[in-house]
Amino acid sequence: MLIARNAVGKLQASFAGKEDPKKQLGIITEGLKSIESAEKDNKTKNWTETWAIKSYLTSYAAIIETDESSSFKYFDTSEVAIKKAKSLDKYEDPSGLIKASEHNILIKKQERGSLSYFNNNFKEALDDLREASDNFPGDSTLALNTAICAQNVQLYDESLKYFKRAKEDSIKNPAVYQKMAQLYVAKSDNQNAIKILEDGLAFNPYNRYLTNDYINLLLDTENYTRAQSLIENNLNVEKSNKLLFFLYGYLQQIEGNNPTAILAYNKALATDQNYFDALYQLGLAYLNTANDAYKNTDTEKKNQYDSLINRAQFALLRANEINPNDKQTVQLLIEIYTRKNAQDKVQDLKRKLQEL
Structure with missing residues (x-):
């Protein structure tokens, strides 16, 4: 026991003097040999100090040992020894x-948890990272990795x-706020989801992903006025953002303002001519405008009906080329060809619809 105590003192002096880790491992080995004898003695095997020294020496060995297998053997031994103590x-x-x-054990658990985390073994990583985070609450990266592990195992x-x-540590990473909002939405807590996205946007103004999630959540919760104001503000900054133009058009369409919606969808398509959602909604907007024109008593506006129907047909055919399995597109095309009395086209599309 005297030799083991001496090894502890020498190790602490070695750390203070920043000596080579190999020398430190030599001191640890010397101390552990004495502890092994103390473990077998009828008297000293019942001393707390025996097991405390063993845990102390092996926990440090686990940290400074460069061989991974040997390092984790020391770690396992240290855990057993501290429980015994x-x-x-x-x-x-x-x-x-x-x-x-x-x-020292917590540091090693954090290392083990991080290894599991980066290997996508989230269930294995969670216990280690959770314990480490609870003991080092100021480490925002550790808290973040623990949160991601829990999310991946559906806790x-x-x-x-x-x-x-992680957020309380003033973390600014937009992905944190995005993931938190997703979790609140999964819990049907839209109010907190909106608040979290607003907090995230305060740190990351005009971040595309946060903005898109925020707008979509406002639309899902029928906060149309707030959504429209946000879209308009963001369009002043991102003038080629196809999603913003699409969402602006969608809002206008909801309010029955189809001509403005058509302009917005066309701006979205100017950025991406294969944008399926914009093509589908554009076709629907033209179809709605055609219906309004047909009902209108004004002869000039009524004469626009055929032109509008043709534009709806063109947009929906392009949408059908991009996504031939979308049933709603096929149904709208059937409606248009029925109006045009193109029965052969109607029958072809009906057969196709049955196959989908």
Whole structure:
């Protein structure tokens, strides 16, 4: 035991002197040989100090050993030793060896958890990272990785807890706010989801992904006025954002303002001519405008009906080329060809619809 205590003192002096890790491992090996003898002695095997020293030496060895296999063997030994030390009747830690060992073990658990995390073994990583994060709450990266692990194993409340911890550390990463919002939406807590996205946009103004999620959530919750204002503000900055033009058109279409919707969809298509959603909605907007023209008593506007129907047909045919399996597109084309009395086209499309 005297030799083991001496090894602890030499190791602490070696750390203070920033000596070579190989020399430190030599000191640890010397101390562990003495501890092995103490473990077998009928008297010293029941001393808390015996197991505290063993845990202390092996926990440091786990950190400084460069061979991964040997490092984790030391780690496992340290965990067993610290449990034994705490199980003894006269458990005490006057030298702080157990406390130091616990700190070292946490560092190694964090390392092990991180290895599992980067190998996408989220279930294995979660316990280690969670324990490390609870002991190092100021580490926002650790909290973030713990949250992602919990999310991947579908522990959503747990995931939110650690995302909040990362957020409290003023983390600005937009992905954090995006993931938190998704979790709130999954819990049907749209109010908090909106609040989180607003917080994220305060740190990341005009971030495309946060903005898109925010607008879509506003639309899902029928906050159309707020959504339209946000889209208009963002279009002043991102003048070639096809999604913003599409969403602006969609809002106009909801309000029955089809001509403005058509202009917005065409601007979206000027950026991406194969934008399926814009083509489909454009066809629908032309069809709605054609219906309005047909009902109009004004002869000039009524004469626009055929032109509008043709434009709807053209847009929907392009949409059908891009996504031939979309049933709604086929149904609208059937409606248009029925109006044109093109029965052969109608029958072809009906057969196609039955196959989808």
